[in-house]
Amino acid sequence: MSTPMYNCVPFAFLFECFLILATFSFNLETSLINSPQKLTMNSQNFQHILSWEAGNNTTVPTYYHVQYIALSSKKEWKDAEECSNTTRLFCNLTKEYDDYENSYIALLKSFTEHGVFNLSSPDFSPYRATYLGPPIVNLTACPGCINVTVKLPAVYLKEKSLIDIYKKLDYSTTVESSDRKEKTSANETSEECFSYVIRSLRLNTNYCVSVAVTASLNSHSIPSALKCIITKSTTRKGDGTIPILSGGLVSFVLGVLLIGLYKGGFICLKSGPWPKVLETTNTLHCSVHVPDPEIVCSVQIIHKEIIKKEWEYCDDDDDDDSGSDSENSDEYTKRGILGRIVNSHAKSNTFVQQSIDCASAESSSQAIKLLDSDAENSEEDQSVIKENESTSKVLFHPSSEVNHSSTSDLRNSACFNINLSTVMLRDPEKTWDESTTLVTHQEDEVDLQDYCAFEEFESKPFTNIDYSKRPDCHNSSHEWQKPSVSDESDTSDSEYIRR
Amino acid sequence: MINRSLLPFSLMLLLSSETSCLDCNRIHVLQSKMNSKSLEHLEKMGGPFPFQCLNERSAFKATDILKVRLAQQENAKAAIQQILQELFQIFSKNLTHAAWDGTSIKEFQNGIHQQIEKLEVCLSAEVEKETTYPGNESLLHTSLKLRRYFQTVRHFLKEKQYSRCAWEIIRLEVSRCFLVLNILTKRI
Numbered sequence: 180m181s182t183p184m185y186n187c188v189p190f191a192f193l194f195e196c197f198l199i200l201a202t203f204s205f206n207l208e209t210s211l212i213n214s215p216q217k218l219t220m221n222s223q224n225f226q227h228i229l230s231w232e233a234g235n236n237t238t239v240p241t242y243y244h245v246q247y248i249a250l251s252s253k254k255e256w257k258d259a260e261e262c263s264n265t266t267r268l269f270c271n272l273t274k275e276y277d278d279y280e281n282s283y284i285a286l287l288k289s290f291t292e293h294g295v296f297n298l299s300s301p302d303f304s305p306y307r308a309t310y311l312g313p314p315i316v317n318l319t320a321c322p323g324c325i326n327v328t329v330k331l332p333a334v335y336l337k338e339k340s341l342i343d344i345y346k347k348l349d350y351s352t353t354v355e356s357s358d359r360k361e362k363t364s365a366n367e368t369s370e371e372c373f374s375y376v377i378r379s380l381r382l383n384t385n386y387c388v389s390v391a392v393t394a395s396l397n398s399h400s401i402p403s404a405l406k407c408i409i410t411k412s413t414t415r416k417g418d419g420t421i422p423i424l425s426g427g428l429v430s431f432v433l434g435v436l437l438i439g440l441y442k443g444g445f446i447c448l449k450s451g452p453w454p455k456v457l458e459t460t461n462t463l464h465c466s467v468h469v470p471d472p473e474i475v476c477s478v479q480i481i482h483k484e485i486i487k488k489e490w491e492y493c494d495d496d497d498d499d500d501s502g503s504d505s506e507n508s509d510e511y512t513k514r515g516i517l518g519r520i521v522n523s524h525a526k527s528n529t530f531v532q533q534s535i536d537c538a539s540a541e542s543s544s545q546a547i548k549l550l551d552s553d554a555e556n557s558e559e560d561q562s563v564i565k566e567n568e569s570t571s572k573v574l575f576h577p578s579s580e581v582n583h584s585s586t587s588d589l590r591n592s593a594c595f596n597i598n599l600s601t602v603m604l605r606d607p608e609k610t611w612d613e614s615t616t617l618v619t620h621q622e623d624e625v626d627l628q629d630y631c632a633f634e635e636f637e638s639k640p641f642t643n644i645d646y647s648k649r650p651d652c653h654n655s656s657h658e659w660q661k662p663s664v665s666d667e668s669d670t671s672d673s674e675y676i677r678r
Numbered sequence: 679m680i681n682r683s684l685l686p687f688s689l690m691l692l693l694s695s696e697t698s699c700l701d702c703n704r705i706h707v708l709q710s711k712m713n714s715k716s717l718e719h720l721e722k723m724g725g726p727f728p729f730q731c732l733n734e735r736s737a738f739k740a741t742d743i744l745k746v747r748l749a750q751q752e753n754a755k756a757a758i759q760q761i762l763q764e765l766f767q768i769f770s771k772n773l774t775h776a777a778w779d780g781t782s783i784k785e786f787q788n789g790i791h792q793q794i795e796k797l798e799v800c801l802s803a804e805v806e807k808e809t810t811y812p813g814n815e816s817l818l819h820t821s822l823k824l825r826r827y828f829q830t831v832r833h834f835l836k837e838k839q840y841s842r843c844a845w846e847i848i849r850l851e852v853s854r855c856f857l858v859l860n861i862l863t864k865r866i
Contacts, residue, residue, distance in 0.1 A: 248732065250727055250732075250735070250850055251742075251850055251851070251854060252735075253735055253736045280744060280854065280857055282727070282850065282853070284726070284727065299726075299729070301725075301726040302726050302727050304853075306857065307717075346861075346864055347864060395710045395713070395714060395860055395863075395864075396713070396714055396717060396856070396857070396860050398714075
């Protein structure tokens with residue numbers, strides 16, 4: 180009877196223990212069930228939403244309280260603003276996780292009938308863990324290509340964009356067609372809105388495009404939804420109308436222009452008869468107007484030498500010359516004299532018809548006589564030297580006047596035959612250089628030439644003047660031909676040049 | 679005999695070609711990729727931050743590295759070099775108390791070492807240029823700041839006797855260093 184008692188006691192004890200354990204485990208299970216489950220963080224473009232699941236046994240509403248802490252700071256736990264004593268099963272921690280380079284831990288406190296349960300999230304760094312995208316994609320078709328425009332999504336941070344945070348972003352494109360799928364990546368952008376072209380596509384084919392954006396330290400991304408477009412066919416068909424129209428327009432304009440020109444007479448289709456006046460042009464080259472031959476009369480040249488007069492001039496001028504200092508004035512006067520001499524001489528040569536044969540240069544008296552006689556007998560006029568007049572003008576005066584002045588002057592005049600080759604010319608300033616003959620002229624005769632030419636004077640001997648020895652004024656030598664001296668007319672002239 | 683000498687010779691050629699193929703113009707791309715990998719290894723080393731270590735955060739008195747005035751583009755390479763070398767030195771210390779994943783630690787260390795090597799190849803050509811550069815003062819200033827920061831890190835670890843919490847706090851700081859490295863790499 181005692182032994183069965185003894186057997187019951189351990190059994191009872193065990194049973195009791197079992198009951199205790201059962202209730203305890205039961206309680207544990209209920210507590211586990213009742214506690215919130217699966218704390219997850221959904222973060223997209225820096226919008227962070229913490230969500231959880233409620234426990235099974237929810238007879239009494241459960242209140243939740245969320246706290247968070249920034250790991251890299253020295254601060255303590257903080258309460259999430261909108262998630263204190265909430266019955267919702269999520270919490271928006273966007274504003275709380277404002278330092279995106281930091282790491283955060285979220286703590287969920289659930290107040291149930293069974294007690295308070297804590298659940299913490301793992302370390303969360305918005306910079307590294309938030310999902311980027313999806314970007315906004317726009318497609319336009321082109322022949323054998325697609326033009327893609329991508330706009331980055333907005334960020335749930337104050338006055339910030341994805342480029343502000345990450346500086347540079349990588350984007351990859353997925354192109355799908357009916358038979359194949361292709362992904363292109365390793366492209367970088369630092370713009371909020373950018374575009375690019377997908378080339379080497381088939382014509383007239385349907386393609387679907389998706390774009391994803393990632394950062395160097397954040398590989399989480401949400402790609403954009405597939406957008407489909409059909410690539411264009413070749414440009415020929417559609418654009419063919421434009422060249423045709425432009426060609427037609429150009430030809431029309433040309434036609435109008437041609438018609439206008441024709442009407443205006445600028446273009447002639449038929450060649451009309453030539454006017455009579457123009458008919459002669461054909462024969463013009465043949466019918467050269469031959470002028471009447473010039474009547475040439477032989478004139479005997481008479482040398483009339485108004486020697487005294489000239490010499491007087493020479494003397495006067497010499498005196499003047501000696502008195503004056505300037506070279507130029509000397510030269511001028513000399514030239515003047517020479518000019519006068521020559522002119523008078525020339526004139527006398529050309530215009531005096533009465534021939535006086537100048538036999539010898541020495542017979543001056545003879546010449547005077549001759550001149551005197553000539554003066555009386557001459558029908559022609561003699562040229563007169565006017566003292567005060569510019570020697571460029573030699574006038575024809577009536578013989579009476581000439582006779583008056585000339586006769587007296589001519590008393591001392593003589594007629595000379597001078598061989599020009601023996602005549603010496605020199606610049607009075609310089610010493611005699613016997614080698615300088617008339618053939619090689621001096622500077623005086625330069626202006627002489629100008630003088631003579633002015634008056635229709637055929638200054639043969641002086642046309643060809645060598646300027647090479649001219650001092651001061653001209654640096655360059657004027658090349659003149661060697662004077663061709665004709666003895667007949669020049670000998671007397673050269674006589675007066677000589678000083 | 680030819681075969682014996684040929685093998686090391688070819689190996690040497692292979693290795694030298696790898697180093698000589700380094701394109702210094704594209705160094706920023708390579709560095710960026712390596713930064714990302716290193717940071718992944720760092721995060722894989724350990725689990726979530728232990729709650730018990732939260733109180734010890736206040737013991738770490740260094741200035742925020744992200745707030746350090748960073749060098750301009752010309753000095754970015756030198757700054758990157760300095761940071762990487764300091765990190766390598768830190769992770770060569772006693773990590774037993776940290777109780778982290780050994781493989782991840784090794785991978786992290788190798789990654790840092792490679793980054794240092796590759797950068798040195800491209801940096802050596804520019805050292806002479808930088809010493810005469812007028813921005814030399816800012817380079818020194820940045821260098822001093824970085825040196826001071828890492829000195830504080832080493833001191834903190836030593837003080838805490840390389841405890842787990844100390845390492846976890848330093849691990850957080852190192853992850854922030856990589857954000858700085860990333861910014862600097864983009865400037866190259």
